Amino acid sequence: MHRPRAATVRFGNRIQGMNQGDLSRAAEILRSAGRVVAFTGAGVSAESGVPTFRGAGGLWEGHAVQQVATPEAFHADPLMVWRFYDQRRINLTKVRPNPAHTVLARWQDRFPSYQLVTQNVDGLHHAAGAREVVELHGSIWCVRCVGCGHEREDRSAPLPDLPPRCSACGGLERPGVVWFGEYLPARAMALATAAAEACDVLVVVGTSAVVYPAAGLVEVAASAGGKVIEVNPEASQVAHLAEVELRGPAGVVLPLLDELVGDR
Ligand code: APR
Numbered sequence: 001m002h003r004p005r006a007a008t009v010r011f012g013n014r015i016q017g018m019n020q021g022d023l024s025r026a027a028e029i030l031r032s033a034g035r036v037v038a039f040t041g042a043g044v045s046a047e048s049g050v051p052t053f054r055g056a057g058g059l060w061e062g063h064a065v066q067q068v069a070t071p072e073a074f075h076a077d078p079l080m081v082w083r084f085y086d087q088r089r090i091n092l093t094k095v096r097p098n099p100a101h102t103v104l105a106r107w108q109d110r111f112p113s114y115q116l117v118t119q120n121v122d123g124l125h126h127a128a129g130a131r132e133v134v135e136l137h138g139s140i141w142c143v144r145c146v147g148c149g150h151e152r153e154d155r156s157a158p159l160p161d162l163p164p165r166c167s168a169c170g171g172l173e174r175p176g177v178v179w180f181g182e183y184l185p186a187r188a189m190a191l192a193t194a195a196a197e198a199c200d201v202l203v204v205v206g207t208s209a210v211v212y213p214a215a216g217l218v219e220v221a222a223s224a225g226g227k228v229i230e231v232n233p234e235a236s237q238v239a240h241l242a243e244v245e246l247r248g249p250a251g252v253v254l255p256l257l258d259e260l261v262g263d264r
Contacts, residue, residue, distance in 0.1 A: 018248050026229045026244040027260035033200040033227075035113040038104050039192075039217055043206020043232060045124050047098040047251035050091075054208055059088075069179050078163045078172060085175045089140055089157035092122055100205065100250035101128035103258045108132070110261070115195035119207060119214050121177045134192050136184050136214050138177040147171025184213060196221040203229045205250050209236040231257075 030036065042052035053059045067073050068084040097105075105128040108114050116133050118125055121140040125133045144151045145166035154164070164173040178184055192214075196202060202221035209215040218238040222228050230242040231253050239245055246253045 018246065018253070022244050022246055023253075023256060023260060026246060026257055027262075029201055029227050029229065029243065030111075030203075030257070030261045033111060035195075035199045035201075036107065036111040037115045037117060037192075037195045037199040037202045037217075037221065037226075038107065038205060039196075039202055039207070039214075040104065040116070040118045040120060040125070040205045041207025041209070042120060044100050044104070044118075044250050045095075045098070045120060045122055046206065047100065047249055048095040048124060050095055050122055050124070052206075054210070065180060070181055071179055072181075074174055074179070078174070082159070082162045082164075082175070085140060085177075086158050086162060089159070092140065093157045095122075095124070097124045097128035098251040100254045101125055101130075103254040104205070105129040106258065110258075113198075115191070115199075117192045117195065117217065119211070134188050134195075136178070136188050136192060138175075138185065140175060140177055142176025143173040144176045145169060145171045145173050151176060189213065192217055193220060196226070197224045199224075199226040201227045201229060203231065204236065204238065204242070205231045205254070207232070207236055209238040 042050065046052055051057055051059050063084065068081055074081045101124050104116055104125065108131060116125060116130050118133055118135055119137050121135065121137050123139055123141050141153055141155050142151060143154050143164055145168065147166060148169040148171055150166055150168045166173050196217045197220055199221050202218060204218055209218060215238060218228060218241055222241040227243040228241045229244045229246065230236060230239055231246045231250050233247055233249055235245065
């Protein structure tokens with residue numbers, strides 16, 4: 001069955017009228033690319049049923065960031081912070097990667113050089129089969145002792161004890177995510193920056209690009225001569241840097257784009 005052309009493409013309301021020319025242009029850029037970086041945010045997990053942070057129904061709409069996502073909040077009330085993260089972990093056990101995650105995992109074998117960089121802590125890129133993911137904001141499945149720094153992976157949801165205690169020193173453990181006001185993991189940021197500096201194409205998927213230093217990666221890529229392709233139903237803060245803007249849900253747009261890129 002032939003897929004209908006541009007003006008009549010119907011994939012739900014969001015991408016009605018998405019320009020077929022833009023999709024072909026993006027595919028053309030990717031077909032000739034050697035070094036590709038994919039940079040993702042919460043929007044890539046939206047179609048899996050994971051709420052984004054900002055915008056209607058976003059996590060920060062229902063929770064004050066200062067009360068649940070800062071070291072000060074954890075210091076003041078570790079149990080309340082853990083209840084917030086434990087509930088997010090429980091919710092994540094009920095979701096699965098969507099086609100956007102699948103395509104971004106498949107690209108690790110499609111391009112000579114490929115780096116998947118995410119702001120997400122949900123682990124869905126790995127669950128979709130991505131082997132190497134630079135997790136700039138850590139992982140919700142990791143816990144770290146605030147006393148001795150011991151880190152471990154713990155996928156139990158709910159956690160048996162809240163707040164959890166370190167098996168090594170008995171200290172308080174915290175979620176292994178990056179909170180507002182904290183530095184990003186140095187190795188992850190260095191890997192992501194080097195990949196952005198060297199890339200031919202950076203595909204930015206599902207981020208509002210308002211949180212730094214992560215959002216700065218798009219500027220790094222663009223100013224180093226990399227072509228930026230944005231996949232997002234709405235324009236992000238870095239849309240002006242994009243060579244091509246694909247306005248639609250990632251779980252629909254990326255499989256279409258991948259099909260057009262085809263076997264290189
Ligand atoms: N496909 C693609 N993009 C989508 C989809 C979808 N199906 N649904 C929503 N989006 C887009 C929105 O238009 C928005 O631009 O995803 C973006 C989500 O933006 P935010 O909620 O701000 O999430 P993100 O950019 O990942 O936030 C950055 O902020 O709160 C901190 O640490 C947290 O990593 C997070 C960081």
